[in-house]
Amino acid sequence: MRHGRPEPVAHGGDLDRARARFPNARLPWIDLSTGINPVPYPLPELAPELWTRLPMRSDERRLKEAAARRYGAASPDAVVCAPGTQALIQVLPRLVASSRVAVLGPTYGEHAAAWRQAGHDVMDVADADAARGAHVVVVVNPNNPTGRIVPPDTLREVAVRLDAAGGLLVVDEAFADVAPQSASVVPDLPPSTVVLRSLGKMYGLAGVRLGFAIAQGDMAQRIREAMGPWAVSGPALAIGAAALADDAWLNASRAALDLAAKRLDGSLEANGLTVLGGTSLFRLASHPEAARVAEALGRAGLLVREFSYAPTWLRFGLPGSEAEWKRLERALEAACYAERTPF
Structure with missing residues (x-):
């Protein structure tokens, strides 16, 4: 704690910190510390007026229709557009009275941090059974960083139980674009459930800051009201609508990511790391000297994700070009050769 406030959650993508830590690193930096597609969706040409006028309802409607079709939502009205999934993670705890919250972990740390900051009693649990007794349950599915997928049938059972007690299930599907379609609960959305989706991961457009909440009736409206008017910029609305409508790009990108993940697994295993899981956007591996491996990679200008709670873990994103792969x-x-050779 600092001055009574919780410490900020560590994230990947912090190149400023990496540059300070490794001032003599080889340039340019290759950031492998996130799970963002290194081959992004090509930005469409944008009408100049998108930058000079307030976003229009018709612009937002087009995006909601594209998102509903892409994710399998029953109606565009079930979709709430937001300036990134992180904004929704911050808002949801403010819509629920102080309660006991179970977060299936280890996982993306901002979920527990946001609920705690809003005054809720948060517990980390290993599985859905351990979440019994909680009023709110949070599941990242597929999980970050392990890649674990909780079956939708299990999530529906949890949702029905929570609904009967006036509770809430939050399912963060930020990486579901690379999971089997059957892994998502959106097409058969359970009661008292909010699903979060992200454009930035699969489409490689994290800087656009665009995410979605998908929920039924009253909950969708409450989230929309909490976000306020013009929550998403006009350019982001147009980019998101174009990207989510492009099925050909999505299918080709999924296939390319599958091949890249297999190549990365081979490289990691060939150098003595054990692949533990992940998705095709990132791989989680272990090494007994993970901190020293990360240090050596940092000096070489490659940033990977370390975990304070799991000192043998490293998460690797995908290189984007053949030069980066090499x-x-x-x-x-x-x-890893240095790990086997005394200094």
Whole structure:
């Protein structure tokens, strides 16, 4: 705690901190510390007026229709657009009276932090059974960083139980774009459930800051009111509508990511790391000297994600170009060879 406030949650993508930590690192930096598609959706040409006028309801409607179709929501009215999923993570705890919250972990740390900051009693649990007795249950599905998928039937059972007690199920599907379609609960949305989806991960457009909440009737309206008018910029609305409507790009990108993940697994295993899981956007691996491997990679200008709660874990995103792949493969070999050679 600092001055009575919780410490900020550590995240990937912090190149400013990496540059300060490794001032003599090889340039340019290759950021492998996030789970963002390194080959992003090509930005469409935008009408100049999108930058100079307030977003229109018709612009938002087009995006909601594209999102409902893409994610399988029953209606565009079930979709709430937001300036990134993180904004929704901050808002949801303010819509629920102080209660006991169970977060299936280890997982994305902002969920527990947001509920705690809003005054809720938060507990970390290992599975859905351990969440019994909680008024709110939060599940990241597929999980970040492990890639664990809780079956939709299990989530529906949890949702029905929570609904009977006036509770809430929150399912963060930020990485569901690369999971089997059957893994999402959106097409058969359970009662008292809010599903979060992200454009930035799969489409490689994290800087656009666009995310969605999908919920039934009253809850969708409450989230929409909490976000306020013009929550999403006009350019973001147009980019999101174009991206979510492009099925050909999505299918081709999924196939490319599958191949890239297999290549990354091979490189990690060839250098003595054990692949624990993940998704096709990131891989989680372990090494007994993970901190020293991350240090060596950092000096080589490659940023990977470390975990204070799991000191043998490292998370690797995907390189974007063949030159980046070669740099990673050479740096991994050098880092892991150094682990086997006394200094």
